[in-house]
Amino acid sequence: MKPSDSQTYPNLPLSKEINLIQSKTLLTRASGYLKEVCSHSLNPYSGCGYGLSSCGEGCYVRFNHWLTRGREWGKFVDVKVNASDLYLQSAQRGKNWAHQRSIPFTIFMSSATDPWQPAEKKYRVTRAVLQAMTTCPPDTLILQTHSASILDDQKLLLELSRLCSLRIHISIEGDRNRLPGLPPPPCSIEKRISALEQLSAQGLKTVACLSPLYPLENPQRFFERLKNAGASAVIIDHFIEGDGTAEGSRTLKTRLPLAMSQVQEDSVRLPYRDHIVNIARNYLPVGVSAQGFAGHYTQPCRPQKNS
Numbered sequence: 001m002k003p004s005d006s007q008t009y010p011n012l013p014l015s016k017e018i019n020l021i022q023s024k025t026l027l028t029r030a031s032g033y034l035k036e037v038c039s040h041s042l043n044p045y046s047g048c049g050y051g052l053s054s055c056g057e058g059c060y061v062r063f064n065h066w067l068t069r070g071r072e073w074g075k076f077v078d079v080k081v082n083a084s085d086l087y088l089q090s091a092q093r094g095k096n097w098a099h100q101r102s103i104p105f106t107i108f109m110s111s112a113t114d115p116w117q118p119a120e121k122k123y124r125v126t127r128a129v130l131q132a133m134t135t136c137p138p139d140t141l142i143l144q145t146h147s148a149s150i151l152d153d154q155k156l157l158l159e160l161s162r163l164c165s166l167r168i169h170i171s172i173e174g175d176r177n178r179l180p181g182l183p184p185p186p187c188s189i190e191k192r193i194s195a196l197e198q199l200s201a202q203g204l205k206t207v208a209c210l211s212p213l214y215p216l217e218n219p220q221r222f223f224e225r226l227k228n229a230g231a232s233a234v235i236i237d238h239f240i241e242g243d244g245t246a247e248g249s250r251t252l253k254t255r256l257p258l259a260m261s262q263v264q265e266d267s268v269r270l271p272y273r274d275h276i277v278n279i280a281r282n283y284l285p286v287g288v289s290a291q292g293f294a295g296h297y298t299q300p301c302r303p304q305k306n307s
């Protein structure tokens, strides 16, 4: 039996309120920054069982009052038990809508939850939706997770990669497992890099997402490690510009900026992102913010030839 994420971090608090719901809709037409990234987003859960971990601190979804309906972020998960049926009912309509606009039917899964959060081990809603996608695949599927539990679905991912353009984003904000004053991450960096490596070894396209970018201890070593693990690119996204506000004002209300500045003071300012981007370009294709999520990368700098 593989150790679960909560075994890795036994003190990681898990959400208490789990609600099984019949959702009315599943595919949401992209708006805001997501318009650059996809035609539709798909959230198999509402709420996130990782909301009380470090990534939950800066998670911009916690400020979505329409979604939380007054509930504390990380303390509830609504399980959309009918999600795969909804997918099958609405996928062709979504595809037609996208194609009428001459854009690919691109699904981003997920924009407001983690598809492989702890509840997935029990309810397997994400798995059922992926299975449904083998019947009616999107043109492009972007999967995003903080969890090595994505490995549970490797076979299905391989099947989907033959049916559509599949990109797997593994969120790895930096090379430190802990920032001062913040809870542990949902899954250790080692496990997430190992997941990326195992998926890449299967021939799946993986991208490491530094989103939001944390202060890096040794950027050169980190990017070398991601490259050696088989990442096809990295996305670098600072909370400034990356949290849905121009100045990062949502994130500034959380404990994340203080934790980051305690480690490295300039990491809370945008030039730090640009500095890290310049280093990353020596190793891998780099996408910055929404452009990166959309799959637009600049190629790595070529090493200088000796004259």
Ligand code: SF4
Binding pocket: 048, 049, 050, 051, 052, 055, 056, 059, 060, 061, 111, 112, 113, 114, 146, 186
């Ligand atoms: S896993 Fe994603 S959706 Fe869940 S709390 Fe972390 S950042 Fe937010």
